[in-house]
Amino acid sequence: MIVLAFALSLVLLLITALHVYWGIGGIWPGRDAASCARAVIGFRDVDEMPAPFASFAVAACLGLATLWPMALEGIFATPFPKAGLAATSLLIALVFLARGIAGFTPWWRRLTPEQPFARLDLRYYSPLCLLIGLGFAVLALMEFPG
DSSP states (O other): OHHHHHHHHHHHHHHHHHHHHHHTTOOTTSSSHHHHHHHHTOOTTOOSOOOHHHHHHHHHHHHHHHHHHHHHTTSSOOSSOHHHHHHHHHHHHHHHHHHHHHTTSHHHHHHOOOTTHHHHIIIIIHHHHHHHHHHHHHHHHHHSOO
């Protein structure tokens, strides 16, 4: 399970870094703010990236989630009991699973129709959210007795 914890933390760290990059004005994977927003936000008629505060807030949440698998596996000391870490991991799993499932619904497609986001979401973003959610669920469930 340590390999899964490291893999989850690494993926989340990379996603966190991307949100920090966008918060400081980065435009990848676009050519400008509008094309970047169409690739990573996808809401109808989006033409600019969210405010830096929003990107940094998401990065902070993801950064905290990055630490959770490591704490759950005892890789570093934490004041939280294992049962609390496991229960919180299940909540984190539910958030990622809900986002991953939402990406395959007609409701989400109507909400986020911009290209290339819609295509990238179906191909990468939603499946990645499902895998992250599944990883958190596996780690959490391994901590609950019998």
